[in-house]
Amino acid sequence: MFYSPVITNAKEAATNKNFHLFTYVEDPEQHKLEKYESHGGYKVWKNVLVSMKPEKVIEEVKKSGLRGRGGAGFPTGMKWGFIPKSSPKPKYLICNADESEPGTCKDRVLMERDPHGVIEGMAISAFAIDCHLMFIYIRGEFGHCIERMEEAMKEAYNKGHLGKNIHGSGYDLDMIVHTGGGAYICGEETALLNSLEGERGQSRMRPPFPAIEGLYACPTIVNNVESLFAVTHIIKNGGEWYASLGTEKSKGTKLFSLSGHVKRPGNYEVEMGFNLKKMIYDPEYGGGILGDKKLKGVIPGGASTPFLTPDMVDVALDYEALQGIGSMLGSGAIIVFNEDTCIVWVIKKLIHFFRHESCGKCTPCREGTGWLEQMIDRIEAGHGQQGDIEKIEEVCGNILGRTICPLGDAAVMPIQSAIKHWRDEWLYHIENGKCMVETHFEFK
Amino acid sequence: MILNEKSIAEIKDKAKRYPKRKSAILPALTVAYRQLGYVDDTIYKEISKVIEIPFIEIAEAASFYTMFPKKPRGKYLLQVCNNISCALMGSDSMIQYLEGKLKINKGETTGDNLFTLISVECLGSCSTAPMIQINNDYYENLTRDKVDELLEKLRTEG
Numbered sequence: 001m002f003y004s005p006v007i008t009n010a011k012e013a014a015t016n017k018n019f020h021l022f023t024y025v026e027d028p029e030q031h032k033l034e035k036y037e038s039h040g041g042y043k044v045w046k047n048v049l050v051s052m053k054p055e056k057v058i059e060e061v062k063k064s065g066l067r068g069r070g071g072a073g074f075p076t077g078m079k080w081g082f083i084p085k086s087s088p089k090p091k092y093l094i095c096n097a098d099e100s101e102p103g104t105c106k107d108r109v110l111m112e113r114d115p116h117g118v119i120e121g122m123a124i125s126a127f128a129i130d131c132h133l134m135f136i137y138i139r140g141e142f143g144h145c146i147e148r149m150e151e152a153m154k155e156a157y158n159k160g161h162l163g164k165n166i167h168g169s170g171y172d173l174d175m176i177v178h179t180g181g182g183a184y185i186c187g188e189e190t191a192l193l194n195s196l197e198g199e200r201g202q203s204r205m206r207p208p209f210p211a212i213e214g215l216y217a218c219p220t221i222v223n224n225v226e227s228l229f230a231v232t233h234i235i236k237n238g239g240e241w242y243a244s245l246g247t248e249k250s251k252g253t254k255l256f257s258l259s260g261h262v263k264r265p266g267n268y269e270v271e272m273g274f275n276l277k278k279m280i281y282d283p284e285y286g287g288g289i290l291g292d293k294k295l296k297g298v299i300p301g302g303a304s305t306p307f308l309t310p311d312m313v314d315v316a317l318d319y320e321a322l323q324g325i326g327s328m329l330g331s332g333a334i335i336v337f338n339e340d341t342c343i344v345w346v347i348k349k350l351i352h353f354f355r356h357e358s359c360g361k362c363t364p365c366r367e368g369t370g371w372l373e374q375m376i377d378r379i380e381a382g383h384g385q386q387g388d389i390e391k392i393e394e395v396c397g398n399i400l401g402r403t404i405c406p407l408g409d410a411a412v413m414p415i416q417s418a419i420k421h422w423r424d425e426w427l428y429h430i431e432n433g434k435c436m437v438e439t440h441f442e443f444k
Numbered sequence: 445m446i447l448n449e450k451s452i453a454e455i456k457d458k459a460k461r462y463p464k465r466k467s468a469i470l471p472a473l474t475v476a477y478r479q480l481g482y483v484d485d486t487i488y489k490e491i492s493k494v495i496e497i498p499f500i501e502i503a504e505a506a507s508f509y510t511m512f513p514k515k516p517r518g519k520y521l522l523q524v525c526n527n528i529s530c531a532l533m534g535s536d537s538m539i540q541y542l543e544g545k546l547k548i549n550k551g552e553t554t555g556d557n558l559f560t561l562i563s564v565e566c567l568g569s570c571s572t573a574p575m576i577q578i579n580n581d582y583y584e585n586l587t588r589d590k591v592d593e594l595l596e597k598l599r600t601e602g
Binding site for chain 1 (some may be wrong): 461462463466467468469470471473474497501504505506507508509510511512526527528529531532533534535536538540541551565566567568569570571572573574576577578581582584585586587588
């Protein structure tokens with residue numbers, strides 16, 4: 001099967017003129033250049049080349065209020081503005097397609113089903129920062145995305161959308177599809193830069209920031225697939241149009257990956273500020289909890305964001321609202337779990353991941369995630385000891401804010417929130433040597 | 445050379461596109477792995493000659509990434525995602541099911557060298573869990589029936 005069989009809300013996206021990410025996502029031919037062009041594809045790119053100045057493109061993106069969709073939520077236009085115009089060095093644009101935050105499976109769908117949309121957004125963004133060689137760094141496991149992006153790139157070159165003197169504009173732009181080696185950390189932009197340079201994927205100290213000294217020590221912008229995809233539509237319809245969508249501070253639409261114990265797990269495009277409870281329960285989206293069980297908790301933005309309890313889910317999905325209740329929007333990966341789920345078991349899965357993916361550069365993260373894993377495994381196995389929770393909290397406190405990149409924080413925040421929300425369950429586990437709720441999800 | 449002409453040509457072609465040749469290390473390793481199913485010191489040396497980068501720099505990078513194992517595995521590498529979204533949908537139980545069907549433990553290869561079973565971290569198939577990646581392909585929304593059918597098909601083809 002070439003396409004992921006994931007459920008999407010493409011029908012809604014096709015009829016809502018303000019949606020733009022998933023408009024053609026269910027069209028089986030959309031990955032072909034001819035089909036993409038039949039919907040007006042590459043027209044914006046041509047128009048930018050003949051009639052726009054790079055500064056104007058940056059201005060529109062600034063006006064749009066677009067924020068990075070990879071997880072950090074940094075304003076995209078502002079990031080571009082950090083590129084030193086006077087620098088004689090080449091500038092690079094990198095599309096970050098190392099999608100690996102547990103729960104996140106949205107960029108993959110864009111690459112598999114609408115690869116030209118990704119390329120056009122990249123090209124316009126490259127133009128904005130005077131870049132003539134752009135990269136897409138795709139995680140190595142995504143074989144189908146890699147094939148699709150390479151095919152689309154070839155088509156784009158053949159039709160003159162990429163290459164030398166594009167459409168007679170005098171502008172040259174080349175593209176490289178680069179593949180990773182299966183490391184989560186390479187989604188962090190400085191680790192990605194090292195990886196792309198042929199090094200181990202370990203993060204770099206900042207400053208210097210990549211916009212000043214990035215790939216090959218040249219000014220570099222790294223943006224997520226979904227962010228770059230949106231750029232074409234921002235330029236087409238204007239920054240003000242994009243800024244009219246969403247909430248006062250969180251603009252535009254966003255893709256959410258819904259997974260876990262819901263009836264309709266899938267990828268959904270909605271305006272920022274969409275209600276999380278509606279996302280989980282509405283028949284058009286999640287459709288409610290699998291088996292009509294009770295909801296126990298939600299991870300709202302990917303495995304590195306703090307948990308929400310059922311009384312917290314009546315909340316807007318935007319940067320500010322989730323921050324306001326102590327969590328984060330992250331990459332928009334909503335993981336739902338029901339009453340049969342032991343919280344220690346969930347954390348065991350998560351800490352195993354972070355220990356495995358720690359790059360090993362910073363001592364607090366390298367050692368700390370290992371210690372946390374050992375203690376949590378011990379509790380889950382029924383050999384917890386008095387004082388373990390306090391020790392876990394202490395180790396968490398010694399990782400938080402003490403590492404070069406955010407992986408350390410990402411490992412710690414879910415643990416801290418799981419202890420805060422379900423402390424009684426941790427205590428029960430330690431005192432009784434077993435789960436308060438026996439977790440067993442049968443494969444049928 | 446163990447790398448065949450096609451792989452060498454592909455590696456050279458990739459290498460010349462980067463502003464700095466060292467960037468070709470991961471693409472070269474990927475090409476080698478696709479041909480051989482493993483990448484060891486001998487292959488690092490061959491790559492080193494093709495892209496003119498010191499052996500040690502290739503070994504240094506390669507050892508960091510999980511996708512370049514040093515030893516060959518079965519013809520079909522079954523990678524079961526066992527991260528949180530898949531685990532909530534029964535991936536632990538699916539691994540046990542596969543262990544029973546293949547009569548091996550996780551991490552092992554069947555006697556006929558056809559199947560290797562491992563569990564891996566998130567593969568970005570969270571809304572279509574549980575899933576297995578077999579070589580380059582994803583198999584999603586799996587059930588016992590689908591797994592039975594899939595293994596049967598691979599056995600026939602293998």
